[in-house]
């Protein structure tokens with residue numbers, strides 16, 4: 495059961511199918527067929543440009559982002575797919591919120607759909623703090639198959655852990 499820790503909240507029938515894929519050793523192949531590509535957004539500078547371009551395309555009236563970077567210390571599980579921080583500090587006597595987006599560094603080496611999904615998720619948090627309906631509407635606006643991509647990303651994280659356990 496703990497092997498499906500990334501998939502909590504999905505219906506039992508879905509989880510059964512995932513277990514079947516794992517039991518038949520077909521999860522890796524399934525993912526590779528659906529997501530054969532790798533993106534080229536490797537540096538923090540490129541990541542910032544990538545996120546800011548998405549923001550300008552879809553969320554023109556959202557606040558600008560001060561910083562976006564790959565964080566090797568970010569725990570994907572506990573921080574639920576990335577993390578968004580608004581660091582407040584006093585600037586010239588006025589409180590100014592810095593908008594920073596940290597992306598777990600494992601996303602440096604993923605299919606482009608997964609990088610987009612996580613960046614879309616964090617961008618949506620610029621406007622909605624909670625994971626509510628309005629939040630997911632924003633995500634789907636930026637990436638129409640957002641929910642499918644999030645599910646596939648969770649499958650990918652599951653597969654990654656299985657591979658790591660196998661290699662250990």
Ligand SMILES: [Zn+2]
Nearest residue numbers: 574615619625
């Ligand atoms: Zn979130």
